[in-house]
Amino acid sequence: MHWIGEVLGYFTSAFLWKGALLALQITVCALFLGLIFGLLIALARLSGNLLLSGVTWVYVWLLRGTPQLLQLVFIFDALPAIGLKFNSFTTAVIAFSMTEAAYAAEIIRGGILSVNRDQAIAASSLGMSRGQTLRRIVLPQALRSILPALAGQSITLLKMTSVASVIFVNELTFRSQQIVGQTFEFFTVFAAAGLIYLLMTSLISLGQAYLEYRMDPDRDRNSSLLSLLCTRLGFAKLVGTKTEATKPAVPAKPPAKLSPEERTAIVQRILSTHHSREPVDPDAPFVRCQKLWKSYGDREILKAIYLDVQPGEVVAVLGPSGSGKSTLLRLITHIESIDDGEITVGGRYVGYAKGVGKLVPTRHVERDRAQIGVSMVFQNFNLFANLTVLENIMEAPIRVHGVAPEEAEALARDLLAVVGLSGHADHLPHRLSGGQQQRVGIARALAIRPRLMLFDEPTSALDPELVGEVLSVMRTLADAGMTMIVVTHEMDFAREVADRVVFFDEGEIVEQGTPAEVIDNPQKARTRAFLRRLGGKEADAQTEADA
Numbered sequence: 001m002h003w004i005g006e007v008l009g010y011f012t013s014a015f016l017w018k019g020a021l022l023a024l025q026i027t028v029c030a031l032f033l034g035l036i037f038g039l040l041i042a043l044a045r046l047s048g049n050l051l052l053s054g055v056t057w058v059y060v061w062l063l064r065g066t067p068q069l070l071q072l073v074f075i076f077d078a079l080p081a082i083g084l085k086f087n088s089f090t091t092a093v094i095a096f097s098m099t100e101a102a103y104a105a106e107i108i109r110g111g112i113l114s115v116n117r118d119q120a121i122a123a124s125s126l127g128m129s130r131g132q133t134l135r136r137i138v139l140p141q142a143l144r145s146i147l148p149a150l151a152g153q154s155i156t157l158l159k160m161t162s163v164a165s166v167i168f169v170n171e172l173t174f175r176s177q178q179i180v181g182q183t184f185e186f187f188t189v190f191a192a193a194g195l196i197y198l199l200m201t202s203l204i205s206l207g208q209a210y211l212e213y214r215m216d217p218d219r220d221r222n223s224s225l226l227s228l229l230c231t232r233l234g235f236a237k238l239v240g241t242k243t244e245a246t247k248p249a250v251p252a253k254p255p256a257k258l259s260p261e262e263r264t265a266i267v268q269r270i271l272s273t274h275h276s277r278e279p280v281d282p283d284a285p286f287v288r289c290q291k292l293w294k295s296y297g298d299r300e301i302l303k304a305i306y307l308d309v310q311p312g313e314v315v316a317v318l319g320p321s322g323s324g325k326s327t328l329l330r331l332i333t334h335i336e337s338i339d340d341g342e343i344t345v346g347g348r349y350v351g352y353a354k355g356v357g358k359l360v361p362t363r364h365v366e367r368d369r370a371q372i373g374v375s376m377v378f379q380n381f382n383l384f385a386n387l388t389v390l391e392n393i394m395e396a397p398i399r400v401h402g403v404a405p406e407e408a409e410a411l412a413r414d415l416l417a418v419v420g421l422s423g424h425a426d427h428l429p430h431r432l433s434g435g436q437q438q439r440v441g442i443a444r445a446l447a448i449r450p451r452l453m454l455f456d457e458p459t460s461a462l463d464p465e466l467v468g469e470v471l472s473v474m475r476t477l478a479d480a481g482m483t484m485i486v487v488t489h490e491m492d493f494a495r496e497v498a499d500r501v502v503f504f505d506e507g508e509i510v511e512q513g514t515p516a517e518v519i520d521n522p523q524k525a526r527t528r529a530f531l532r533r534l535g536g537k538e539a540d541a542q543t544e545a546d547a
């Protein structure tokens with residue numbers, strides 16, 4: 001068994017560890033540079049810019065499609081012919097960084113694509129810039145799926161540094177070969193080198209486990225490194241570690257419920273201090289759509305729509321599926337751009353400038369939305385999955401409007417009280433019911449103190465018993481004087497709360513008027529047919545519920 005002693009002797013040899021250190025230095029440098037360039041390449045590939053994505057595609061294709069060995073030799077031996085000469089260490093760092101960038105770019109791109117795009121749309125609708133959305137919402141979520149692949153790639157990179165021996169980089173494998181060349185002790189020397197590689201790659205795996213835990217939104221955010229290790233090793237009970245998932249979802253003492261008057265007063269107080277200094281003319285329409293056209297391909301979705309909404313008015317938009325109702329809202333807040341016509345909100349274009357004959361989109365759409373005060377609530381809630389309920393609400397006030405974190409938290413807690421969710425501030429969205437998520441969505445939209453709220457079928461993804469809680473919050477907003485455009489199939493809500501009902505069909509406004517006029521006494525055959533069909537469905541649903 002004397003060979004064990006020999007392996008240990010080589011394992012502790014300073015000569016081999018100097019080689020290991022060099023391999024580690026090349027890996028860290030290449031990883032650092034590779035990740036930075038990889039992120040830039042991934043963003044370029046996703047940019048939609050044909051030139052950028054084309055050039056970066058070629059880069060990835062070239063670097064992934066040629067052997068690492070060839071790349072090293074090319075930079076070391078061929079580039080000096082055109083005056084570019086690097087020493088062997090620099091050559092190794094350049095070659096490995098370039099390859100790492102190509103692989104990392106694809107891993108990062110995959111991670112970004114795995115994040116639901118609707119969250120980015122929601123962030124943008126709150127006025128967050130693309131950079132903020134990427135940094136705060138998309139990348140933190142993408143990183144969770146990126147990390148395992150990236151750790152694997154880092155381990156491969158560390159092992160690949162042995163290839164650098166061909167250009168005389170004196171790293172671990174090269175040094176092992178030098179010893180073997182003198183002693184011919186193949187087994188013990190290579191076994192020792194293997195152990196050193198294993199130790200280094202194990203450290204990467206440990207780092208991966210730690211980072212995965214840190215990025216787990218379900219973790220207990222106050223846990224220590226010790227409790228993390230105990231949790232990972234399955235000893236959570238020993239240290240009393242509680243993960244977010246094991247904590248009780250219901251608070252011990254339910255917070256006091258606010259009366260409708262109290263809720264309305266809080267909303268009025270919050271909305272009375274809008275960030276915009278621009279006064280609202282009470283006599284001019286707050287939203288003005290003029291001769292609005294929108295097509296997708298050959299299909300005309302909106303055809304010459306004229307619609308004015310007065311400050312404080314609640315407009316309910318009804319109509320069959322596919323008639324263009326959601327498209328109208330998306331055009332008003334400029335999530336989609338108009339083909340022709342004009343939209344102003346508070347007298348301003350949202351992300352457009354006047355061009356020759358028609359509006360031209362500008363790059364300031366998020367900024368305009370934030371300044372004008374347009375907010376939107378989505379059918380599928382689109383809450384930020386990596387942030388708690390409280391953080392979801394605080395995010396836009398802090399990032400977009402520069403509100404101090406303490407002030408933003410106070411505002412968020414007030415809004416949670418209004419929507420009746422004070423006890424859920426620290427929960428992640430996926431732990432809430434649909435109705436609760438939608439109420440958080442409304443609180444989040446309100447936190448930017450908007451002057452116009454757009455609701456895109458806010459209750460249609462909810463079970464019937466959860467619809468009431470969302471509608472009650474929307475009633476509070478209407479009572480507080482909020483200007484609202486609500487796409488809905490909730491006839492009772494439209495009848496009770498809306499000042500005006502607009503009926504859409506096939507991209508046209510068929511008729512509009514008070515709820516009593518349009519819902520109870522429709523003039524057009526198309527409206528009557530739609531209401532009859534809806535009435536039938538409601539009656540069926542009622543029968544099912546009764547049964």
Ligand SMILES: Nc1ncnc2c1ncn2[C@@H]1O[C@H](COP(=O)(O)OP(=O)(O)OP(=O)(O)O)[C@@H](O)[C@H]1O
Pocket residue numbers: 296301319320321322323324325326327328457
């Ligand atoms: N990005 C898009 N690309 C292509 N077609 C689209 C796009 N967005 C919407 N459409 C189409 O435009 C039409 C109108 O869609 P829209 O979502 O505005 O309808 P809607 O009246 O809100 O319907 P629903 O009540 O079912 O949500 C639909 O036929 C839809 O398929």
